[in-house]
Amino acid sequence: QQQVKQSPQSLIVQKGGISIINCAYENTAFDYFPWYQQFPGKGPALLIAIRPDVSEKKEGRFTISFNKSAKQFSLHIMDSQPGDSATYFCAAGGGTSYGKLTFGQGTILTVHP
Amino acid sequence: SAVISQKPSRDICQRGTSLTIQCQVDSQVTMMFWYRQQPGQSLTLIATANQGSEATYESGFVIDKFPISRPNLTFSTLTVSNMSPEDSSIYLCSVDRVHYGYTFGSGTRLTVV
Numbered sequence: 001q002q003q004v005k006q007s008p009q010s011l012i013v014q015k016g017g018i019s020i021i022n023c024a025y026e027n028t029a030f031d032y033f034p035w036y037q038q039f040p041g042k043g044p045a046l047l048i049a050i051r052p053d054v055s056e057k058k059e060g061r062f063t064i065s066f067n068k069s070a071k072q073f074s075l076h077i078m079d080s081q082p083g084d085s086a087t088y089f090c091a092a093g094g095g096t097s098y099g100k101l102t103f104g105q106g107t108i109l110t111v112h113p
Numbered sequence: 114s115a116v117i118s119q120k121p122s123r124d125i126c127q128r129g130t131s132l133t134i135q136c137q138v139d140s141q142v143t144m145m146f147w148y149r150q151q152p153g154q155s156l157t158l159i160a161t162a163n164q165g166s167e168a169t170y171e172s173g174f175v176i177d178k179f180p181i182s183r184p185n186l187t188f189s190t191l192t193v194s195n196m197s198p199e200d201s202s203i204y205l206c207s208v209d210r211v212h213y214g215y216t217f218g219s220g221t222r223l224t225v226v
Contacts, residue, residue: 034214043119043205043217044156089155091215099144099209100171103155 004092006104013111019077021107023090026071032094034101035064035075038087047088048075080111117218119206125224126196133192134221136206141186147179150203150220159204162189196225 006023013019025033031052036044050057050064050073057064063076077084090104116139126132136145147159160168160181168181182190193200203220210216 036217041222043203043219046214046216049214091156093215099146099161100158101146101156101207101215103157105155 004090004102004104006090006107008107010108013080015080015082015111015113017080019080019109020074021088022072022074023104024072025092030092030094033066033073034091036089044089082111082113085109085111117206117208117216119218119221121221122219123222125226128197128225130196131192131194132223133190134204136189136218138187138208142208144209145183145189146207147181147191148205148207150205198225201225
């Protein structure tokens with residue numbers, strides 16, 4: 001019930017394209033859904049996060065879409081750039097798991113010039 | 114966002130020895146979290162450290178192997194005891210900052226030989 005499933009495992013996109021990464025969760029008590037970006041040798045950096053009271057949140061080129069009934073959320077990266085090449089993790093937390101984040105398996109994004 | 118400093122950034126250790134990892138935050142926080150990221154894998158929560166009380170460990174992690182200290186509201190240590198090659202991972206501390214979300218330190222890359 002604590003799992004967060006992320007897909008795809010890897011993604012190759014051309015520069016200027018849209019990158020889409022999907023996550024699904026099981027625990028309906030989760031109320032905080034962040035996305036992290038991780039470069040090799042670095043810790044995860046918080047990109048954007050959403051709570052279930054909204055269906056979409058946009059920050060610059062990054063958008064989270066949230067579907068509460070389907071228990072799914074996704075990250076869209078518009079106008080993808082080679083500098084976006086990194087590993088992306090979705091996570092879920094909150095509710096009775098306050099403070100703890102359950103992470104998806106990660107998606108390796110490669111943006112070709 | 115919160116500034117989290119971890120020391121050491123990396124280390125190579127002999128099996129059977131112990132390593133203590135330090136995490137310093139630039140402001141007071143109630144809860145600090147320790148995660149493990151095994152090579153090529155996602156992040157898994159080891160334990161939650163509250164000041165003034167014993168750490169709470171997740172399933173699969175025990176205090177004898179990963180003792181944690183939390184002497185004040187800005188500092189915590191994680192010790193990896195009696196290390197084996199299977200303990201080779203990145204160890205990360207994390208805090209929850211109001212308005213900033215859950216942020217991570219840059220991690221400690223541990224190699225056990």
